[in-house]
Amino acid sequence: MPTYEYQCTECDHKFEVFQSMSDDPIENCEKCTSKVRKLFSSTGIIFKGSGFYVNDYKNKKSATESAPCGSGKAGSACSGCSAAE
Numbered sequence: 001m002p003t004y005e006y007q008c009t010e011c012d013h014k015f016e017v018f019q020s021m022s023d024d025p026i027e028n029c030e031k032c033t034s035k036v037r038k039l040f041s042s043t044g045i046i047f048k049g050s051g052f053y054v055n056d057y058k059n060k061k062s063a064t065e066s067a068p069c070g071s072g073k074a075g076s077a078c079s080g081c082s083a084a085e
Contacts, residue, residue, distance in 0.1 A: 005041055010034035 002021060007014045008029035015030055029036050 005039040006036040007039050008032060008034050008036050014039070 001018045003016050004019055004025070005014060005016050006026050006029075008031065011029065011032045011034065013029055013031045017026055019026075025038055026036055028034065
């Protein structure tokens with residue numbers, strides 16, 4: 001469940017509330033019952049384990065794939081390339 005941070009517009013009291021995303025936002029300060037505003041803050045993300053990047057997206061090129069076209073032995077340029085001529 002997400003944690004939301006609020007600040008009172010009158011007494012500047014800051015507090016956090018665990019709320020469902022479907023819950024209505026808090027409107028009154030828990031200390032003085034005045035109006036509050038929702039504060040926006042950055043969240044930390046921690047990836048644990050092998051992770052999706054290593055398994056799904058990391059581009060592992062072999063030595064022949066990473067070499068530029070025509071950089072190998074004579075006549076080893078890729079087909080359809082001007083270097084093959």
